[in-house]
Structure formats: C-alpha cells, structure tokens
Amino acid sequence: MKCRRCRAAAVIDLPRHNAAFCTECFRRHCREQVRRALDEHRMVREGERVLVAVSGGKDSLACWDLLRALGIPADGMVIGLGIGDYSRDSTRYARDFAEARGWPLQVVDVRERFGFDVPTAAAATRRAPCGACGLTKRHLFNQVAIEGGYDVLATGHNLDDEAAVLLGNVLHWEEEYLARQRPTLPGRDGFVRKVKPLVRLSERETAAYCVVSGIDYQVEECPMAAGNRHLAYKEALNAVEARSPGTKAAFVAGFWSRAHRRFAEARPEPTLGACTGCGAPTPGTVCAFCRLQARAAG
Amino acid sequence: MKCRRCRAAAVIDLPRHNAAFCTECFRRHCREQVRRALDEHRMVREGERVLVAVSGGKDSLACWDLLRALGIPADGMVIGLGIGDYSRDSTRYARDFAEARGWPLQVVDVRERFGFDVPTAAAATRRAPCGACGLTKRHLFNQVAIEGGYDVLATGHNLDDEAAVLLGNVLHWEEEYLARQRPTLPGRDGFVRKVKPLVRLSERETAAYCVVSGIDYQVEECPMAAGNRHLAYKEALNAVEARSPGTKAAFVAGFWSRAHRRFAEARPEPTLGACTGCGAPTPGTVCAFCRLQARAAG
Numbered sequence: 001m002k003c004r005r006c007r008a009a010a011v012i013d014l015p016r017h018n019a020a021f022c023t024e025c026f027r028r029h030c031r032e033q034v035r036r037a038l039d040e041h042r043m044v045r046e047g048e049r050v051l052v053a054v055s056g057g058k059d060s061l062a063c064w065d066l067l068r069a070l071g072i073p074a075d076g077m078v079i080g081l082g083i084g085d086y087s088r089d090s091t092r093y094a095r096d097f098a099e100a101r102g103w104p105l106q107v108v109d110v111r112e113r114f115g116f117d118v119p120t121a122a123a124a125t126r127r128a129p130c131g132a133c134g135l136t137k138r139h140l141f142n143q144v145a146i147e148g149g150y151d152v153l154a155t156g157h158n159l160d161d162e163a164a165v166l167l168g169n170v171l172h173w174e175e176e177y178l179a180r181q182r183p184t185l186p187g188r189d190g191f192v193r194k195v196k197p198l199v200r201l202s203e204r205e206t207a208a209y210c211v212v213s214g215i216d217y218q219v220e221e222c223p224m225a226a227g228n229r230h231l232a233y234k235e236a237l238n239a240v241e242a243r244s245p246g247t248k249a250a251f252v253a254g255f256w257s258r259a260h261r262r263f264a265e266a267r268p269e270p271t272l273g274a275c276t277g278c279g280a281p282t283p284g285t286v287c288a289f290c291r292l293q294a295r296a297a298g
Numbered sequence: 299m300k301c302r303r304c305r306a307a308a309v310i311d312l313p314r315h316n317a318a319f320c321t322e323c324f325r326r327h328c329r330e331q332v333r334r335a336l337d338e339h340r341m342v343r344e345g346e347r348v349l350v351a352v353s354g355g356k357d358s359l360a361c362w363d364l365l366r367a368l369g370i371p372a373d374g375m376v377i378g379l380g381i382g383d384y385s386r387d388s389t390r391y392a393r394d395f396a397e398a399r400g401w402p403l404q405v406v407d408v409r410e411r412f413g414f415d416v417p418t419a420a421a422a423t424r425r426a427p428c429g430a431c432g433l434t435k436r437h438l439f440n441q442v443a444i445e446g447g448y449d450v451l452a453t454g455h456n457l458d459d460e461a462a463v464l465l466g467n468v469l470h471w472e473e474e475y476l477a478r479q480r481p482t483l484p485g486r487d488g489f490v491r492k493v494k495p496l497v498r499l500s501e502r503e504t505a506a507y508c509v510v511s512g513i514d515y516q517v518e519e520c521p522m523a524a525g526n527r528h529l530a531y532k533e534a535l536n537a538v539e540a541r542s543p544g545t546k547a548a549f550v551a552g553f554w555s556r557a558h559r560r561f562a563e564a565r566p567e568p569t570l571g572a573c574t575g576c577g578a579p580t581p582g583t584v585c586a587f588c589r590l591q592a593r594a595a596g
Contacts, residue, residue: 170468170549171538171545171548171549172545172548172549172552173549173552173553173556173557175556175557229541229542232537232538232541232542233538235537236534236535236537236538237534239530239533239534239537240469240530240531240534243527243530244527244530247469247470250469250470251468251469251470251471254470254471255471258471258473259471259473262560262561263560
C-alpha cells in the first residue's frame, strides 16, 4: 500500500477517497479537508477570534491543532463537568496539550463556579445526564466566548457525529432539529457563531490524526453516555458505509447542499430577552442554565 | 406469552406494538393494519376494480388474501419473467394459490408475448437485471390493468421495503424519488392508481401471516438480485429497530405525514404522449419498454 501523493509506504487507507497516505501526506489531507470545510461553509473570516470547545478527546484536540496548523490562532476552553475520574482525566489531557504548545486554555469548573456538577444535576432533574451536560456545555462555551470577545466557537463534531445526528433526525423527522443542523450556525445577539471544522473528517481520521501527530487524548467514552441512541445510528451507518464507501459523506453533504433548505422554515427564530439571573439570551425570564443551577446546586 | 386480545397462548410477539397475538387475533391484526392503510391513504373507493401485482412471494399473496378478506374482490396478475427455475416456481405458487381459491389470475409470459426475458434483457442492455425487471413489471402491470378496465393496481410492498427505499433515497437525497414515494400514487391519463396496502405490516408479519393462513409461497429470493443495496439498508434499519422498536414505522409514517410535502415540488409531472409502438404513455416517442423489447427480443 503506497501513498497516493508521494508513493512512500502508506500508514492509512481511506476507501471513501479511494486513497492511502503516508503520515505527512495524511496530515496534509486532514488540513486540506478542514480548509475546505472552513471555505465551503464560511466558518471564520479574516481576523476573527476563535475559541475551541475542548473536551480532551481526539476530535476537539485535533480541531484545535488543525485550526492552528492552518494559521488560525484559536484559543481553547475546557469545562470540568465533575463526572469523576473521567472528567478529571479529560481536563488533564486538555491542559497537557495546551501547555506543551503554549496555547491559551481557559478552564471552567462547574462545581467551583456554579456549585453543581453533571451527576448532581442529572439526579436533581431526574433526566438523562446527557441533557444536563449538553445544556451546561452550550451555555458556558457561549457565555465565555461572548465575555471574552470571541467571534466564533469551534466544536470538534466529526463526519460520523454529524451523520449519526442527521440519521436520528431523519428517522424521526425532527423538522426543527433538521432546520438547525448546519456546519455553520450564524451568530445573533448574545450568541457567537458556531462552526464545525471537522465535518469532512471521519472519527477514524481524527483518531489517526492524533496518533500520527503525537497528540495524547482521553480514549475513554463518557461513562454516563453508555448505550445512548447515537451509537446505534453510528453502527447502522457504518454497516452501509462498509458496503458503499462515501455514503456518510454524501448523506451529510447532500443534506446541506440540497435538502436543508426544504426544512429551513420549520424553525422560526424566537424573540429573546436577557436572563434575569445571568444576562444570557433566553425566550423566558430565567434561562435554562440558571434554572438547572437553581435545582442542582446544593 | 399470551394473546393481548383473548389471552389464549400467543404465537407471535410484536415489540413495535408492545403486543403478542394468537393465530386468529394475529390475522385480525393484519386485516386491521391493511384496513387502516386503505383508509388513511384513500387507496380504494367503493366499487372500484382492483388488480393485485402477484409475484408468488409472501407479500403479494398476503396482499391479495387480505384485500379479499376485507371484502375487496381483487383479481391477480403474475408475470413470467423467465429467470429460470425461480420464475417457474414463482408462477406456480401464484397459480396454485389462485386455483385453490377460485380467484381470477392472469398470467403474462414475457418470452411468449414479447420475445425476450429478464436475463436476455439484462445481457442486451448491459445493465443490472433489476432495472430491466422493474421496467418490465411496471409497464406490464399497468398496461394489463388499463386494458382490463381496472381502477387500481395493488402491490405487496411492506413496511421494510418502504423503509429501506426511503432510507436509500434519504441517504442520497434523491429528491425526485422522495417526491414520488407515496403509499398511493394517483392515476392519470394512461396510468391506473397504484397503492401499497401492506405498508403498515413488516416483512416478518407478512411471512407469519402466510404461515398461519396456510399460504404456500416462493421462499427463495430472486437469484439475480443477490447483494443489492436495499439489503444493506434493511440490515441497517433492523439494527436500529432492534434497539428502538417502532423506528421503521415512525420513519415511514412521519415521512408521509410531515416531510413528503417538503419534496413534493421536486418532481414536476412531465407531459406525456402515446408510445408509437404500444400506445402506453411516454414522455418521448417510443416508451422505455418498447425500446427494451427492441434491444432484447431475439
């Protein structure tokens, strides 16, 4: 197996691209895919300040590394979510990565700052922990980005994530979610623009990118997310992809280029005011995060 | 395991309906599902004449049996497609079924009537045999229905078929196919109405219906269709269904009730004239079936 570009020994084959690459050409391929995503979906404009939502896992660290490799001086932010050893280790991977490179990383610990963590929030709300966790992350990443004067929040969602979420939304015809599912979600009052620079790279590619780039990352899956529905969607898509390489990429790209517009009107933008607790934009009086904090902080 | 309706010993459980049924209550359940499909999608009006497209497999025989059980005096039609023993056996199952019940069945043999068969058509066109086979069936079932004064052509597509086709159309965002994918396709000049009365019954249910009803059917899959893409889509959906029973039914029903309208304008109706060969409606001068016959008949 030889590298398609330089004919050296290849270290990875990508059936979807009908190609194999050596280490350096593979890293170049990853940069090229991120550059194309940034261009196609107008993710970052010249001179804008970018904050990367870092978890300590392969995707968010690859995202940060690749943005920097493309000349975008992004900063990072990690949230200590209080999910035992898993969160402690995740934060440590993020810190080690940032310190070794001298890149600015903000660390926000929810227990220290807000008096609760994901397990206590899940218990207090009697809902699945992923709900409280997602709400906390969306709120804090946006809030810190706004306060820090950032224009863009970049997340590490990869092609498999996007395809699995899209499949779930399509299987249940979640029209409002389909209307919102875009690689670039424009900013508006109180919200920074949100972008997904890794949407052209599969999970396998981001993992390989970290390995060949010497990036140490949290390999464990979150212990609270075990058995969640998206894993079944990923497995289903992997079965189809194995038989027809490129299906996932065509599914996601075709949705954005052709089908998304058909759902765009399904979600009218609600009118937002400022949360009386924290000032964040909210359709009500108190935002969902402050309501969660009120119930969960003990 | 007890029957949900009568508490007798159950012979089948249906996780999607959170139910188990004895033989008689299961057959009643199947009739009920077909009756609901007929009503929901206005498939057959009082007094209309219905022709069932019969293959000799479980779905088409169950479809015919269930329509008759609901008081619709449907006739049948089977096409001898010339795919060796497979076609011979399929036609025999259809004949035996019809004769045992005294129900009218028309048999059209493509080799006798048109001088070609599916294998020679596939060879002549150098395309996948499923293309020539589908074209032949669509053309002849419609033509015979029109000539015989039928109002409606009923096919045995079940829930798994519909869900797999829908998944394939969604994965590739085939907007024109999505616009056409409906349980009832209205008739127009030269085309009878086409309906799918089994869309609320899974493959497993139609097979079980045949078994408990003493209907002998062709169990073999068509030898020319092996490895076709829809099998991968069915497997993918089965994996999701196993974890979340009801997903397939919600996927198909939600598409029709909510999403289909978003694609409806993707396929403007072409203007049709009469084929100079056979008189069938066609957008060109000679219809696709006559062109196929011209190339394949030897």
